[in-house]
Amino acid sequence: MFSKIILSTLLFLSVSGFAQSTKATPNTVLMKGQPVRTYSKLPALNKPAPKFVLTDVNMNDQSLESYKGRYVILNIFPSVDTGVCSASVHHFNEDAANLPNTVVLCISKDLPFAQKRFCGAEGIENVVMLSDFRSDFGWNYGVEMIDSPMKGLLSRAVVVIDPSGNIIYEEQVPDISQEPNYEAAIKVVRH
Numbered sequence: 001m002f003s004k005i006i007l008s009t010l011l012f013l014s015v016s017g018f019a020q021s022t023k024a025t026p027n028t029v030l031m032k033g034q035p036v037r038t039y040s041k042l043p044a045l046n047k048p049a050p051k052f053v054l055t056d057v058n059m060n061d062q063s064l065e066s067y068k069g070r071y072v073i074l075n076i077f078p079s080v081d082t083g084v085c086s087a088s089v090h091h092f093n094e095d096a097a098n099l100p101n102t103v104v105l106c107i108s109k110d111l112p113f114a115q116k117r118f119c120g121a122e123g124i125e126n127v128v129m130l131s132d133f134r135s136d137f138g139w140n141y142g143v144e145m146i147d148s149p150m151k152g153l154l155s156r157a158v159v160v161i162d163p164s165g166n167i168i169y170e171e172q173v174p175d176i177s178q179e180p181n182y183e184a185a186i187k188v189v190r191h
Helices: 002-021 083-096 112-122 182-190
Strands: 027-031 034-038 053-056 061-063 071-076 102-108 128-131 157-161 167-172
Touching: 071 083, 071 182, 083 102, 083 112, 083 182, 112 128, 157 182, 167 182
Parallel strands: 071 102, 102 128
Antiparallel strands: 027 034, 053 061, 053 128, 071 157, 157 167
């Protein structure tokens, strides 16, 4: 019995040590010029996009698989209740109406109720609002902020996934108080 406990403990320690040695390296972005660390860097270009399950405004699960066969633009941001985040949703809402075979997913940690209220009040109809409030999306995509007063929220980033599921464009906005490069993201879809 005692040897089984020791063996289990050694196995646990070796697995824990492995997990720590493969831990992601934080990435640094800025918030109004001040450094903020995110969990890691965005996923690599020309590789399959990490799978996810997020919550829509009706409290239903939505996965990346739900959009298979289409271009998917991930508009990732801290909260719809800030000016820059709101502007990015409005901008992509206008662009999405003119992009064939493309869906824009606006992703934040906002609760689905707040996202639904925002869309209704602002007339947002061409994008899909998704919440990361109960998933590991922020960790899998490296965008969850791990320090500063914004800890736990998502940094500002844009990721474009092609119909086969590979990442073809990414932008980790260097300062989350700035808007992303909309034109560059749209260009890879229109190519």
